[in-house]
Amino acid sequence: MGIQEIATVTGLSKSTVSRALRGLPSVAGTTIDQVRRVADELGYVPSSAAAGLATGRQRAVGVVVPVIDRWFYVKALGGVDAELRRAGHDLVLYNLGGPGGDRDRAFRRSMLRHRVDALVLLSLVLDETERAELELARHPMIVIGGPAPGLRNVGVDDAVVSHLAVRHLVSLGHRAVAYMGGQDEDGMNVAVPYLRHDGFVDAMASCGVDPRPTWMVDGRFSFAGGVEAGAALLADPTDRPTAVFCASDEMALGLLLAASRAGLRVPEDLSVIGVDGHEYGATVGLTTIAQDPEDQGRTAARAVLAEVEGLPTGPLTPAAAELVVRGTTAPPR
Amino acid sequence: MGIQEIATVTGLSKSTVSRALRGLPSVAGTTIDQVRRVADELGYVPSSAAAGLATGRQRAVGVVVPVIDRWFYVKALGGVDAELRRAGHDLVLYNLGGPGGDRDRAFRRSMLRHRVDALVLLSLVLDETERAELELARHPMIVIGGPAPGLRNVGVDDAVVSHLAVRHLVSLGHRAVAYMGGQDEDGMNVAVPYLRHDGFVDAMASCGVDPRPTWMVDGRFSFAGGVEAGAALLADPTDRPTAVFCASDEMALGLLLAASRAGLRVPEDLSVIGVDGHEYGATVGLTTIAQDPEDQGRTAARAVLAEVEGLPTGPLTPAAAELVVRGTTAPPR
């Protein structure tokens, strides 16, 4: 059943078996082979709980996402996972499940159980209480996406993202540029939407263009939202922007559909630029500010794992965000 | 630090504290309150490893996915998660990470550690060795998606799915109907692609129509793949199908783009039907055979949790698949 069985069968001690199973260098090669063979024959399955209790290390890290079904989160999750796997750690998923998710309970009931050695928070900003509670667990934490007070974070600089997009549009000659963003995701307290929004306003100002309040629309960071907000934005032929900066590719894709429904050609009648580097965008030729969430996930995992090992925690360099010009942006007519 | 501290501070015994913390009915209400208060003051954080070791239950279930970034898997994962959370269990994600994922190592190194009480496999078919290994852990397992030999599964009946789609097309008057599917996902050993393919052939036969081999194309179950395969399929104006059944909405979306690039109008020149009920499809008006992966996830989680509790394991009813007629299908001209 356990390590003990192997010990009695091989005539070795529990300790030696334990060491052999872990391949410690202080064990004779022959012993290791023998132990492994017997373990296999016996169908031995290690108990991570016992190991965890003895060492204080669970070899697992938690990943907290506000919702699971968003492109960025899925990609970042994949990156974190890849790196954890490489390091032999498991990934415990904490999905706050959006607005209805009973965030508080999820926090204390699950994350506060020492099941994981560290936490990767996706785009979350914690409030005071939450921070205090998580402090109790005393494990390393890191944030992917928007900066969070008091925590290290990896992610693009959202102000830069907005500036890149606006500058591209303005340099093409656009002045009538609209912004499609989204509010905080219903109390999920995510910083990115605000940062991109403010970045847009800033960038416009620095280009000497005044953003029009009626051209700042809410696409809810989703495809469907982009279609709706886009339809509204493009409804009045006498008062249309010549370009739109969408704070996510999913919204931009929606806007593209709305534009075609409105009989507008892109980029001739309307320029569209998104943010992300979504695969769909690539295949439809969407100009975008691309980022690599998978890589951000890997970086975050590596950093937090290093912190678990007690290595010094250096500052993290912001992730790359790069203007990818494709077919949806052009000079206005 | 642990439960002991609380015991000494309150003057109670470890056992009483343990019971109070778990709110067992055999503890005085006042005691419970007191213990909880002291626990809070002390910043007590329970150790799931210790609890798990003592009880043999980890209060966690593993979810194994072939890859993470697919609509179906993400939705199903969300469903599993929701149900687990409700039951107070954590979710450990095992991502095989596609073809390059070193499936074997992932299996034995992680899943075989008793970190979880049960396993939910997404669309995976295990080979003999894998089954044997997982048997060792002796925990309940269930599959979502295609049936797997020797395991219970929840999911739609893929033969029915194909029949529904084909019958819809044929009843509209189509005879020249093509199929867009995909092969096994590069050694990930997933059953669904084959089932839908065979279902299509069957359904065509039962409708008295011969499927054309050159009209059975591979869209790799992705948007980009759908665009490519669609372009090829529609390339020759003298030899085009009048309708296409796509084994997933993502491919259907791609095909829609390919059709518009080829100058075809949908549904006038070409009818398209997909499978899934993807949100994007809904907003572009894609006719589809809709299913509810989230619900399938919840069902699977519930079933496997019940099995963990030792409840009798009844058979599972197949998940619902429903024809949703929207704007992309119509009679051929």
Added chain:
DNA sequence: CTGAAAGCGCTAACAG
């Protein structure tokens, strides 16, 4: 290179 003994922090009978 291997063994003996002492826990890791909690739960679970079994008594009161």
Added chain:
DNA sequence: CTGTTAGCGCTTTCAG
């Protein structure tokens, strides 16, 4: 309703 006594299965000093 509460306390006592054993472990759960592994890792880790400390000695050989």
